[in-house]
Amino acid sequence: MAPQDRLTAPLPRATTSGPMPYRSAPLLQVDRLSVSYGPHEVVRDVRFELGRGRSLALIGESGSGKSTIARAVLRLLPNEGRATGHVEFDGQEVLGLSERRFRPLRGRAIGFVPQDPGNALNPVRTIGAQAMEAAALLDEPDKAARKGLILETFAQVGLDNPQRVYDSYPHQLSGGMLQRVLIGLAVLPRPALLVADEPTSALDVTIQKRILDLLSRLQQELDIGLLLITHDLAIAAERADSLVVLKDGVVQEAGGTAAVFSSPASAYAKKLHADVPALNPDRYAKLRDPGFRRIETGAGGAPKIKVDAVTKTFTVDGKALTAVDDVSFTVPAGTTHALVGESGSGKTTTIRLLLGLDEPDAGSISVAGEQVTGRSHGSLRAVRRHLQLVYQNPFTSLDPTWKVGQLVREPLDRFEIGTARERTERVREAIANVGLGEHLLSRKPGALSGGQRQRVAIARSLVLKPDVIVLDEPTSALDVSVQADIVGVLLSLQANLGLTYVFVSHDLALVRQLAHTVSVMQRGRIVEHGTVADIFDNPRQPYTASLLESIPSGVAGITRAPRPQLRRVINEEEIA
Structure with missing residues (x-):
C-alpha cells in the first residue's frame, strides 16, 4: 500500500457497541520498570499494559514520574538516566535495543506529542520545512508527494488552511494551531502508539477540548494506542480507558477509569479527586x-x-x-x-x-x-x-540569584517603608500569611517547589499591604x-x-x-x-x-x- 493510501484509507472499526476488548498481545507492556538518575531512584516497579486502539492515562503531580516513564518508553532518558525492567512494544523488548536498532521505531511506530509547542518547533524555520523532516520517515521518495501528504494530514487534524500553515513560521500561529501541527507531524507516519505529554496544559478550555477530541478521534479511526500524561484527573477520566496513578515514582492505584475515578482506593487518588x-x-x-x-x-x-x-x-x-x-x-x-x-x-x-x-x-x-x-x-x-500583581509563571517571575528574604523585602526597600527592623518583621509576617516557614528565607528560588515559588510571589505582593x-x-x-x-x-x-x-x-x-x-x-x-x-x-x-x-x-x-x-x-x- 502506498503511503498516500495509508493516509486516507479508513482502518477497520469494531462493530460492537461496548468497549473494545484487548487483543491477545498488548501493544505496549511495561513490567517492573524502574528508572534511576545516578543513585536516586525516581520510578520504581511500574507495571501496566496498553492495547491497540485503547487509551491509558498516567496521572500525578510534578515529580511523580509520569514524564520519566514516557521518556523511558521513547528511549529519550538523559545520559545519566538508567532504566531497568521490561518494556515490550508490539511483542519486542525495547529497553535492551541499541539506539541504532530502536531509532527506526521512534517517530514511525511510536509517535510523540510534547507539552510545549512553543519550544518543540524551531522559531526560525517554517512549519513546512520542519514538516518535511517528519515526512522523511515515509516510504515516499517524491518531494511533491510528501508535501501533499503533509497538507492532507494538516487538514485531517483540523487546520482550515493547510497551505497557509505550511508556509508560516511558528510565531504566526496560535497555540492551538501549533499543537495541532505537532499532532499532525506525530501521526503522519501512522504510528501504532502515540505518547502525548500534557498536550493541553497551557491551552484555553475550548482549544483544549478540540485538541482532546482530535486525539480521541485519531485514536479510534487509526487504531492508535494512546498513552496520555496529565496531572488533571478530570481530563484523564474523560479521555482514557484506564488510569495509572503515580506518586513519587510509585504506582498508587491502577485500573479501569470508571472504577478508579468513582471509587478511588488510595489516599493519594482521593486527594487528586478532591483537588479537581x-x-x-x-x-x-x-x-x-x-x-x-x-x-x-x-x-x-x-x-x-x-x-x-x-x-x-x-x-x-x-x-x-x-x-x-x-x-x-x-x-x-x-x-x-x-x-x-x-x-x-x-x-x-x-x-x-x-x-x-x-x-x-x-x-x-x-x-x-x-x-x-x-x-x-x-x-x-x-x-x-x-495595587499589586502576581504573575502567571513562578519559575520566571522571581530573580533566581536572590534569596527569598531579599525578594519579599525588595518592595519595602523601594518604597522606603519603615525601619530595617520593621521591614524584617513585615517580611516574616508576609511569609507566614502564605503558609511558608522562616527557614525558607535564606533559600533561592531554585531550591523551592513550584507551589512554594508562587507563595513567595504572593508574599512579595502582600508585603506592602495593598x-x-x-x-x-x-x-x-x-x-x-x-x-x-x-x-x-x-x-x-x-x-x-x-x-x-x-x-x-x-x-x-x-x-x-x-x-x-x-x-x-x-x-x-x-x-x-x-x-x-x-x-x-x-x-x-x-x-x-x-x-x-x-x-x-x-x-x-x-x-x-x-x-x-x-x-x-x-x-x-x-x-x-
Whole structure:
C-alpha cells in the first residue's frame, strides 16, 4: 500500500457497541520498570499494559514520574538516566535495543506529542520545512508527494488552511494551531502508539477540548494506542480507558477509569479527586461567603475598582486592532472579579490598563477612588503601592540569584517603608500569611517547589499591604494539588484581610471555585457579566455556553446544567 493510501484509507472499526476488548498481545507492556538518575531512584516497579486502539492515562503531580516513564518508553532518558525492567512494544523488548536498532521505531511506530509547542518547533524555520523532516520517515521518495501528504494530514487534524500553515513560521500561529501541527507531524507516519505529554496544559478550555477530541478521534479511526500524561484527573477520566496513578515514582492505584475515578482506593487518588476544581465547585464556599454578603448588602460603599468604557487600539502591520472595546465593570471591596475568555479576547490588555502599564484611548479606570488613567509615571508609583500583581509563571517571575528574604523585602526597600527592623518583621509576617516557614528565607528560588515559588510571589505582593491584587493566571503552571493549596491561601487572605482580587484565567472550573463575579470577554468586548452562579448556571450567550461546555467533567455521573444551542462563535484557526 502506498503511503498516500495509508493516509486516507479508513482502518477497520469494531462493530460492537461496548468497549473494545484487548487483543491477545498488548501493544505496549511495561513490567517492573524502574528508572534511576545516578543513585536516586525516581520510578520504581511500574507495571501496566496498553492495547491497540485503547487509551491509558498516567496521572500525578510534578515529580511523580509520569514524564520519566514516557521518556523511558521513547528511549529519550538523559545520559545519566538508567532504566531497568521490561518494556515490550508490539511483542519486542525495547529497553535492551541499541539506539541504532530502536531509532527506526521512534517517530514511525511510536509517535510523540510534547507539552510545549512553543519550544518543540524551531522559531526560525517554517512549519513546512520542519514538516518535511517528519515526512522523511515515509516510504515516499517524491518531494511533491510528501508535501501533499503533509497538507492532507494538516487538514485531517483540523487546520482550515493547510497551505497557509505550511508556509508560516511558528510565531504566526496560535497555540492551538501549533499543537495541532505537532499532532499532525506525530501521526503522519501512522504510528501504532502515540505518547502525548500534557498536550493541553497551557491551552484555553475550548482549544483544549478540540485538541482532546482530535486525539480521541485519531485514536479510534487509526487504531492508535494512546498513552496520555496529565496531572488533571478530570481530563484523564474523560479521555482514557484506564488510569495509572503515580506518586513519587510509585504506582498508587491502577485500573479501569470508571472504577478508579468513582471509587478511588488510595489516599493519594482521593486527594487528586478532591483537588479537581470541576468536581468540587463549592469546596471554598465558606471562605467566599463574606464576599457574597458584601455584594448582596452593598457593604463598603463605592466600588474598590471601577473600569468605565475603556477602549484600547493597537496598530499591527499597518492595521488598527481594537484589543479592548468599550469595557466596563466594577469590583466591590473584599471580592474577587474574574476576567475569562479565549486567548486574544482582551483579558491581558485590560489588566495592563488597570495596572497603568498601558494608557487607554478612551474611558477611565479608578482604584480606591484614585484615577489610574492620565497620570504621570511618578504619581502612578503611589497608586501601585496599593495595587499589586502576581504573575502567571513562578519559575520566571522571581530573580533566581536572590534569596527569598531579599525578594519579599525588595518592595519595602523601594518604597522606603519603615525601619530595617520593621521591614524584617513585615517580611516574616508576609511569609507566614502564605503558609511558608522562616527557614525558607535564606533559600533561592531554585531550591523551592513550584507551589512554594508562587507563595513567595504572593508574599512579595502582600508585603506592602495593598488593597487590590491582580492575579494573572497564577496557578496555570501548577499541578492541581498545588493549585488547590494556592487557592486556599488566597481565599483565606481575602477573608482575613479584606483584599480585593482581579483574577484572569482560562480555567473556568477554577473561576467557579474562586470568584464572586465574572466578566466574559470575546474579541475585546464584554459579552456577559454577572455573579458566578448567574453566568455558570444560566449563560445567556452561546459563546459563554461554549466555554462552559468545554470544562472537563470526567465520569461517575457528573452532569451539566442544560446549555443554549451552541454554534461556532470564534475561529481559533486564525493566524495569530
